Amino acid sequence: MRESGRRERSTGLESEVLPVMCLFLSLLLFGPRVVIIFWWIVEPLRWSVAFDSFFLPFLGFLFLPWTTLMYVLVSPGGVEGLDLLWIGLAVAADLASYAGGAIGGRGRVPGYGSNTGTGSPS
Numbered sequence: 001m002r003e004s005g006r007r008e009r010s011t012g013l014e015s016e017v018l019p020v021m022c023l024f025l026s027l028l029l030f031g032p033r034v035v036i037i038f039w040w041i042v043e044p045l046r047w048s049v050a051f052d053s054f055f056l057p058f059l060g061f062l063f064l065p066w067t068t069l070m071y072v073l074v075s076p077g078g079v080e081g082l083d084l085l086w087i088g089l090a091v092a093a094d095l096a097s098y099a100g101g102a103i104g105g106r107g108r109v110p111g112y113g114s115n116t117g118t119g120s121p122s
Helices: 014-030 032-042 044-050 055-063 065-077 082-104
Strands: none
Touching (some): 032 055, 032 065, 044 065
16 A cells, blocks of 8 residues: 555544534433433533532533533533523423423323222222
8 A cells, every 4th residue: 555645634623523422422312411410420620610519500400401511512611602592492492391291291091190090089
């Protein structure tokens, strides 16, 4: 084989693309809460830069996981401009997940949760 003598320069973006892609694939497979735990274990410094205490990310983990993930993604450079749009979309995704659960809960399984069953106490 003949070497071309040409060198390809690295822009340093390769190190940024791989973790983001791993996070994206994990997000698709497991959901936002598992990604929060995984990302916090792998990159705790980023989380400590984004949040001053443990309390706020813990509440985000419980109630607004998409918003918490997006905030950690955009916050190290400061939240401004289009970052607010991304955080707004994450809030919309959290609200949609709660709304979807509420709408999906309307369909009832026959015989489940009704007081007319034979085994219900009177």
